[in-house]
Amino acid sequence: MCRINxxxxxxxxxxxxxxxxxxxxxxxxxxxxxxxxxxxxxxxxVKIGPDKVVPVDSTxxxxxxxxxxxxxxxxxxxxxxxARQIRVREISELSSLRLTEKIGQMGEVVVAATRTDRSVxxxxxxxxxxxxxxxxETGGMRLSEVLREQTGLQxxxxxxxxxxxxxxxxxxxxxxxxxxxxxxxxxxxxxxxRISVTNIERIEVLRGPSSAIYGSEAMAGVINIITKTxxxxxxxxxxxxxxxxxxxxxxxxxxxxQNDWSVQAYLNRFRTDGFDLNxxxxxxxxxxxxxxxxxxxxxxxxxxxxxxxxxxxxxxxSDNVLQLIENGTGRLADMSSERRDVNLxxxxxxxxxxxxxxxxxxxxxxxxxxxxxxxxEDGFLVDAQDFQQRYHRTEFQLDRQLGNNHLLxxxxxxxxxxxxxxxxxxxxxxxxxxxxxxxxxxxxxxxxIVTGVRGDLHxxxxxxxxxxxxxxxxxxxxxxxxxxxxxxxxAPDFRQLLLNFNNASAGYYVFGANLVQEGIERLQSQGLVxxxxxxxxQFGALQAESSLAINTGFxxxxxxxxxxxxxxxxxxxxxxxxxxxxxxLTSGQNAFSYFNVSRVRTRGMELDWTWRxxxxxxxxxxxxxxxxxxxxxxxxxxxxxLFRRDADNRTRRVGRSxxxxxxxxSRHSVNxxxxxxxxxxxxxxxxxxxxxxxxxxxxxxxxxxLDDPAEYARALTSWNLSLSKAxxxxxxxxxxxxxxxxxxxxxxxxxxxxxxxxxxxxxxxxLVKTK
Numbered sequence: 095m096c097r098i099n100x101x102x103x104x105x106x107x108x109x110x111x112x113x114x115x116x117x118x119x120x121x122x123x124x125x126x127x128x129x130x131x132x133x134x135x136x137x138x139x140v141k142i143g144p145d146k147v148v149p150v151d152s153t154x155x156x157x158x159x160x161x162x163x164x165x166x167x168x169x170x171x172x173x174x175x176x177a178r179q180i181r182v183r184e185i186s187e188l189s190s191l192r193l194t195e196k197i198g199q200m201g202e203v204v205v206a207a208t209r210t211d212r213s214v215x216x217x218x219x220x221x222x223x224x225x226x227x228x229x230x231e232t233g234g235m236r237l238s239e240v241l242r243e244q245t246g247l248q249x250x251x252x253x254x255x256x257x258x259x260x261x262x263x264x265x266x267x268x269x270x271x272x273x274x275x276x277x278x279x280x281x282x283x284x285x286x287x288r289i290s291v292t293n294i295e296r297i298e299v300l301r302g303p304s305s306a307i308y309g310s311e312a313m314a315g316v317i318n319i320i321t322k323t324x325x326x327x328x329x330x331x332x333x334x335x336x337x338x339x340x341x342x343x344x345x346x347x348x349x350x351x352q353n354d355w356s357v358q359a360y361l362n363r364f365r366t367d368g369f370d371l372n373x374x375x376x377x378x379x380x381x382x383x384x385x386x387x388x389x390x391x392x393x394x395x396x397x398x399x400x401x402x403x404x405x406x407x408x409x410x411x412s413d414n415v416l417q418l419i420e421n422g423t424g425r426l427a428d429m430s431s432e433r434r435d436v437n438l439x440x441x442x443x444x445x446x447x448x449x450x451x452x453x454x455x456x457x458x459x460x461x462x463x464x465x466x467x468x469x470x471e472d473g474f475l476v477d478a479q480d481f482q483q484r485y486h487r488t489e490f491q492l493d494r495q496l497g498n499n500h501l502l503x504x505x506x507x508x509x510x511x512x513x514x515x516x517x518x519x520x521x522x523x524x525x526x527x528x529x530x531x532x533x534x535x536x537x538x539x540x541x542x543i544v545t546g547v548r549g550d551l552h553x554x555x556x557x558x559x560x561x562x563x564x565x566x567x568x569x570x571x572x573x574x575x576x577x578x579x580x581x582x583x584x585a586p587d588f589r590q591l592l593l594n595f596n597n598a599s600a601g602y603y604v605f606g607a608n609l610v611q612e613g614i615e616r617l618q619s620q621g622l623v624x625x626x627x628x629x630x631x632q633f634g635a636l637q638a639e640s641s642l643a644i645n646t647g648f649x650x651x652x653x654x655x656x657x658x659x660x661x662x663x664x665x666x667x668x669x670x671x672x673x674x675x676x677x678x679l680t681s682g683q684n685a686f687s688y689f690n691v692s693r694v695r696t697r698g699m700e701l702d703w704t705w706r707x708x709x710x711x712x713x714x715x716x717x718x719x720x721x722x723x724x725x726x727x728x729x730x731x732x733x734x735x736l737f738r739r740d741a742d743n744r745t746r747r748v749g750r751s752x753x754x755x756x757x758x759x760s761r762h763s764v765n766x767x768x769x770x771x772x773x774x775x776x777x778x779x780x781x782x783x784x785x786x787x788x789x790x791x792x793x794x795x796x797x798x799x800l801d802d803p804a805e806y807a808r809a810l811t812s813w814n815l816s817l818s819k820a821x822x823x824x825x826x827x828x829x830x831x832x833x834x835x836x837x838x839x840x841x842x843x844x845x846x847x848x849x850x851x852x853x854x855x856x857x858x859x860x861l862v863k864t865k
Contacts, residue, residue: 127150136151136153142162168180176193208503210493229296231782231816247299249844254280254285260665260698263672263673266584267284267316268308268309268312270316275311275487277485294320294322300317304316310582313641322360325351329349331857333855341849354395357391362385365385366380379843381601400445403439406437411431412431415470416601420621429596431596434463449495454491460485480515483511487508491505499537500535505529506530510524511523527550528550541566547559547561548560561580562581578645583641584641590607591606602685606688607636614677640669644664654706656705657703663698667695670690671689671690672688693725710771711769717764786810788807788809790805793805807841810837810838814832832849
């Protein structure tokens with residue numbers, strides 16, 4: 095039994111306190127703002143009334159002023175978390191405040207969409223942010239393995255791990271690393287497997303044309319890869335992963351911060367024995383290769399000035415075996431190749447006051463490949479190919495805040511690009527100057543409008559204007575609708591016209607449109623062609639292309655735990671430059687080239703659901719419907735000009751129901767993810783399913799369109815699982831597998847079948863602190 099002794103004076107004070115409690119001014123001890131896992135949120139802030147803001151220190155703690163009434167309502171905010179309202183009397187009973195993370199990464203800050211920092215929920219265009227936690231859940235080692243699990247993105251095997259967005263190929267998707275473009279495309283495709291993911295902080299995916307601020311390569315959208323930046327004085331970690339096919343991924347990171355200087359260093363080593371989907375043919379479908387990536391980020395802040403210098407290096411070496419047929423006899427040849435990629439990006443930022451920001455950035459990049467093919471028995475040189483691309487860009491950007499509702503961005507720049515390659519007659523070069531203007535306007539609390547225009551003056555295709563307008567209206571805090579309309583332009587470059595390339599690590603060939611006839615004759619003479627898929631006579635004489643696209647959709651937060659997002663799109667393109675396989679090789683790989691499709695329309699919808707059932711269980715699902723057609727083919731069908739042979743070998747006219755649209759596009763794709771954290775052990779489980787519908791691989795009945803069931807690769811569903819456990823000292827262990835049901839498709843040579851992995855991450859600075 096507890097007994098309370100009160101004297102006369104203490105009893106009087108106690109009685110007055112009980113009576114006057116709602117009216118007394120209160121003083122409080124420091125209160126810490128934390129997330130649901132108990133981690134402090136130092137970037138939070140506390141708002142009292144319409145004007146007063148209480149600061150939060152680096153530990154996430156704050157103190158309330160002494161003159162607040164007990165019923166005073168305060169609001170707690172933090173980017174990436176749901177706001178929370180609470181009364182002073184309730185706070186006085188707590189030692190910490192817990193905030194709930196916004197569902198669907200709605201609070202993430204995005205740079206790619208407007209070239210300025212802006213929250214996802216305030217953007218009037220479709221944007222997805224893939225967080226560090228989501229990247230970890232995939233268990234992926236390379237960028238392709240992360241992006242293939244995202245709604246609306248198709249990773250396709252077309253001379254490397256290419257990407258499709260809204261039915262448009264990798265040629266129209268700009269890949270950025272820390273805001274700067276990455277070069278080195280083979281036949282227009284940037285190979286996503288060149289990018290390691292262990293040092294990526296987040297990935298921004300901007301859908302729809304962005305030519306108004308980024309130029310012609312952003313007609314379909316932008317992928318911006320943001321690498322890690324650590325704010326601790328010193329941090330270091332080592333991460334290792336091992337998977338099937340003797341695949342090893344080893345990474346080391348270190349960072350140092352002192353006296354306004356920051357240094358971030360990263361090194362990755364990747365190797366694999368490759369795999370073989372056709373053991374009857376000598377050589378691997380994917381050759382053994384080794385790749386090394388190094389990156390250093392240097393930064394310095396001094397008053398109003400900020401300086402950054404980012405550098406990156408990539409090198410890949412591979413070897414394979416090829417069988418050549420001469421006079422009916424097979425002879426073996428050794429193939430070796432090397433890819434090298436170097437980038438240097440200095441940036442200077444000056445902020446004279448809170449209303450102005452001036453940025454001067456530069457980029458210098460080199461991409462080159464070398465490959466040799468020699469006969470095993472006598473060392474005879476069968477083929478030697480070299481490709482070298484140099485790229486330099488200088489750009490100035492000015493940002494001016496005009497009041498609270500207007501942000502004006504003005505930019506100008508110049509780029510120089512050269513390519514020198516085997517069988518090119520001379521060094522190919524072009525120069526371009528450009529100017530872009532963007533206005534971000536919030537005319538009212540519910541409205542958000544972004545307009546932009548870019549003008550390009552190119553030495554190869556002259557002048558071009560690319561405008562865009564985007565708008566969003568918030569019907570409520572829970573529901574908003576956005577729409578954007580943009581135009582783009584793209585001309586064929588010298589790679590599409592003159593490239594002559596084969597990748598020894600993957601075994602595919604790419605010929606520019608002007609060289610495809612010569613290329614197929616050479617492959618046939620070497621006995622490498624198993625089947626001709628398209629008539630090579632339709633290749634060559636490429637024309638420039640232009641586009642007009644619209645995106646419109648909604649964000650609907652039905653509750654704090656349920657988010658529904660949708661985007662509807664249509665792209666109208668003239669003279670689309672299409673990459674397609676024209677021959678299937680005996681190795682199981684393909685030979686590719688380019689051709690124009692005079693009028694193309696891609697349209698469809700992307701839907702995403704995210705549902706947090708409990709604190710530990712979350713389910714998300716995505717669906718994309720895509721309708722991608724050659725409009726000239728549809729006109730020929732309507733006029734009865736196209737024919738096909740049926741199952742009885744009878745000729746009949748092609749109907750609209752027979753036509754499957756553009757090759758290598760799936761009409762339906764679905765992704766599902768179940769994330770669960772087991773509360774007792776702390777083990778994180780992520781089960782994912784990725785379904786790609788049937789797609790056309792090539793023309794087999796000779797009428798040059800997709801209209802026969804035999805021209806489709808079957809649909810495939812891949813089930814992936816990852817399990818991870820994070821310890822208090824920072825140690826992370828993981829295991830899992832890809833394609834657990836071992837689903838294979840002969841027309842997807844990037845899919846090796848079932849793959850298992852284990853991995854560990856050791857943060858040395860945390861272990862030292864623990865000891």
